[in-house]
Amino acid sequence: MEKGLTVRRIVISGVLGAIAILLGVTRLGYIPVPTAAGNATIMHIPAVIGGIMEGWPVGMVIGLIFGVSSFLNATVPLFKDPLVAILPRLFIGVFAYLTYVGLRRVNPYFAIGAAGFIGSASNTILVLGMAVLRGYMTFGVAVGVAITNGLPEAVVSVIVTLAVVASWMNLGTRKKSKLSDDNAAGDK
Amino acid sequence: MASSFELTRNITVGQYLPTGSIIHRLDPRCKLAAFVILILGIAFCGTYGSNVLALILCTALFPLARIPIRYGLSGVKPAIPFILILAILQLLFYGKGFGTGGQTYFHYGFVTITSDSLRLVVVSAMRFVEVIFLSSVLTLSTSTTELTHGMEHLLMPLRKVGFPVHAFALIITIAVRFVPTFALEMEKMMKAQASRGAEFGTGSWWRIVQRTKDMFPIIIPLFNVALKRAEDLILAMEARCYTPTDERTTYKRYHASAKDVFAVVTSLVIVAVLFAIPV
Amino acid sequence: MTDSIILVEDLDHVYMKNTPLEHQALYSVNMTVARGECVAIIGHTGSGKSTLIQHLNGLQRPQKGRVVIDGLDLSQRKLDVRALRRKVGLVFQNPEDQIFEKLVGDDIAYGPLKQGLSIKEVTERAKWAMEVVGLSFADMKDRETFALSGGEKRKVALAGVLALRPEILVLDEPTAGLDPCSRKDLLERIRYLNQSENLTVVFVSHNMEEVAYLAHRVYVMANGRVVCEGTPRHVFGNADILHKYHIGMPETVEILHRLKRKGYAVNPEAYEVQETVQEILSILPAAGR
């Protein structure tokens, strides 16, 4: 991978940042889970993907875009506090990147999936941690939210990250169409 | 029903409302600086008095910007249930947590209401409304382009420590630029899938798994489309001589006048006053 | 009138209603299409063509007026949208927006699988759909969709819709961006579907050559209204309409209109190349032969 600031890194940060904004403003980025922290979100996934693909600075910038957009669009009081909405988001892509780099020698799929999980988990833990520090919720409530929101978020994050990054890195997943099964009629 | 495909309608990133007021005409750099100062000020002031003052000042911005206050209130409305839920949770449980302090008003079993927990609830609700008002006024009175330019200029000093300000501003510009493009793209993909038998948003809200699964065929291609567009854009930018590390000149130039400086100074004064209010 | 499979009456449509960006896309549009007919809709970008065809499979619902597709009234709230969409297959302009599976076979099977058909039945349909658009089932089903050429992508998108076994095929600019060879091939396939498989075809186009080749009847749209309707011959013969609404015309028609304006006795409705050649031959001075 080329070092430093490249046109590719700038553009990828930009377009993935656009997705983070888009998922927020169209509400498509929300998984409806009724809890105190509002819906579960998939808006952090662009930061995870950016981190894996182009390194931690890219992940951090996308996280920042996600944070600012969630701050500006927030309908939940929690996220109208910049310390909760923006600061923790900077680290999503960083943790995803570190996980990926640490594990990619073991198995690339596993590394991508794990990065998706850790990236998502870091979002959950840091946001809720900050919320507790800032006194918006107690520790007990935060743990509850971490389970009701954090888990589905992490699962979705793993699936989307794997699908997108694997196809982008050309790690072919499935080579045969569903129609190619032996039981399919008329194949011969 | 059919209009559920009209994604572009819901996009409010550029919800710019040009009324030509004095707030609109402020230099974006100064406006943004004042905004950041006020937001940070509000985030750290926790007394009743200071929040009452801040609320009054933030409300006063609407007539000044000639923007109807309902734009601000529309941001507050959907949050009311969350404020209530949080308020109840905090009132009931906060007293037992860390930092218990102040006078205990009520105590029964694990439920404790103290003067501190009450203040926290009231103050955070007010603080929330203030921030909503402030950010509404900012985004309604400033185009995204001006915001980006303003941010770029404000960050300029960071170049001294090697932070790539231009590149950073360009990233933000690209992000903002592609939001409507991707929205259209997504709208088209949803229509194409609906035409072939997919259904969106029809699952009941409690069927979380189903609704989440419905999402994948939209979200994953969206990423792929974005990454493909990125490849094109990289080429186009290189063809126009873009190199991230080179010196560039800037097209837009702003001239801060006395009123712009006044805005920044005023916001500093306001924050100082907010911190000075003891209760 | 009884045999019209598509009936559009006084249809209006307004986008972004009640916002500052509100604009009306359709003004009391009327259209009928008979079973087995091939109808072209032509007009400028923004003339309302795309909005109109999105009404045909229920992506848009009539705000005012009526749309009836083979007995299904789209104004009715309890409409069975899925039944409608099985009946009307809509192929969008840009194949990239409608191919969402990674492998060709999976993408074509997407619709039938959503309908809950057995894998055997789905395979048969996919096979039929692929052969009919000219994609070899055996060779193509395991190909990755992103690596296809523009022409192949169009065909995959078309096959994906055909696998739903629709009675009506609606195409938005089926050949935009294709090279001449792929375009000709695709047009022949569509003509085959219309004539031999008895599909009713409605297509939007900018390309007058392709309108001339495929359509039985043409609707000309401008500014959200239908401004002219008739056979291609009738429409191409009407230079005033074509000029007034800046509708391009086939080169053949352009030549004939120009000759006519210069006072030569040619029939501008003779739009096929051979016909045009005959028209020109008929007016050349005998002495020149």
Added chain:
Amino acid sequence: MSDEREPLIRVEHVSFGYTMNDKRTLPVLRDISFEVRRGEYLAIIGHNGSGKSTLAKHLNGLLVPQQGNVWVAGMNTKDKGLRKEIRKCVGMVFQHPDNQIVATIVEDDVAFGLENIGVPADEMRQRVDEALQMVGMFAFRHRPPHHLSGGQKQRIAISGILAMRPACIVLDEATSMLDSYGRQDILRVMRALHQQGMTIVTVTHHMSEVVEADRVIVMEAGRIVMEGTPRDVFQQQERLHELQLDIPDASRISQAVHRVVPAFSGTLIRTDEVVEEVENMHLRTLEVHGG
């Protein structure tokens, strides 16, 4: 640096291939040589996959040849230090109108290239206005690009290039995503620019655009297989058909009429030429009879 008689772009024995996953190379260009003269209007045609777009990307150093050289105004595209100069000289407009606009406001986007090459702010404003006027988009300068049609976006892309005052514009299938009106707009702009002396290279599969050109290069499987004026190339109907290329109806009509009436020219390629030829034939008979 450049001799006026020296061709603007010289492509010498260029070969290029893409490396696949498994380290194989997929040859796309095979030993291509040609020149683009100053002030010329050159069309490069070929069906999808013939290598024409890859070739276009060699003309300003977006791709560099694996074998052979490309010289732009005497500068070798392999020389990294000259890359900016080369791209200032040869601008490029791409296929997707949406994917080449960077900024959120039209005039900012036109200025983007100027910012990159360090033009001072005052001069920039003047150049941006000028470039927008040249493509007829000045009235749209404060609009966000996503409210424009494809043809308008493409004109913005062209004016972004024009502002940099290149000697040559390469259109890399720049009209293939546009409707016929958008395409006509672009063609009008290019015609006007060509008259003002701009060198134009257009990569296309639309025959109506080829008719505009001074010279055509036909590509197939990474090689140049035909070259000549549009008139000469369109004569070879069978050969073009083999190459999966079409000829304009005007040309087909001209040839068909010529077969029956030999006095009628068979080398016409534009509709107005056909009409003129009919008139001329009448005039000639009049002369014969009158004389």
